[in-house]
Amino acid sequence: MVLKKISPRLLIVLLCVVIVAAIGLIYQFTRVTEGLEIRLMLIHGRNPQKVTIELRSTGNKPAQIYKIIGMPWGINYTFSEDIIVPPGTSVRITFPVLGGRVLLETLSGEEASGGGIAIMEGGQQLFNQTLVDMGILPELGVMPATGYAVPIILTRDGNAFRHTLQMTSEEYVPG
The missing domain is CATH 1.20.5 (Single alpha-helices involved in coiled-coils or other helix-helix interfaces)
Incomplete structure (x- = not known):
């Protein structure tokens, strides 16, 4: 044996x-965990441009989003009300690039809440640079059609979720 x-x-x-x-x-x-699956992060449209984020809460407790840092040109956003996304819920968050009212749409799952006003902070790089400083040649005369960054979404539990942000002059039409 x-x-x-x-x-x-x-x-x-x-x-x-x-x-x-x-x-x-x-x-x-x-x-008890908090998790976010970020599906889309986009700055889009003609002036005034908008920020659109589509995400899903993957943890077993609600995600409480209060801030986004690391946006292009040194811009950060703080939400006047935490965006609360229940477990298993998918949402679309949209607000103006320069800050303003947050449109929070629940795509699936329980109703999400919060948002209030997106308050823009920083941006000195955006307003204190010339096109040449940003690496855009004057003879081109236009901003690049597409650019990228990797901002960070912060939650009240101290978690940080990163995702690639695409900046485009095209309008985003949810599909």
Whole structure:
């Protein structure tokens, strides 16, 4: 028999490893977590341009979004009311680039809430640079059609979620 050849000490060690792994898995699956799956982050349209973010809460507790940092030209946004996205809910968040009223649409799941006003902070780089400083040659005379950045969405639990932001002059039409 194979079992007679296995040392009792080895069986005890294997049993302990299985028990510790089971406890770890139970802890991971039952702990309260906050998560966001960011599907789209876009600055789009003609003036006044808009910021549109589509995301889904993947945790088992509501995500409380209060700030976005690292936008192009040193711009950050703070929301006057936390955007609360229940677990499993998909939302679309839209607001003007220079700040203003937040339009919060629930795409699926429980109703999301909050937003209020998006307050723009910073932007000194945007307003204190010339086109040449930004690397745009004067003879081109136009801004590039598409640009990218990697802003960070901050939540009240201290989590930071990053996603590529696309800047385009085209209007975004939700599909």
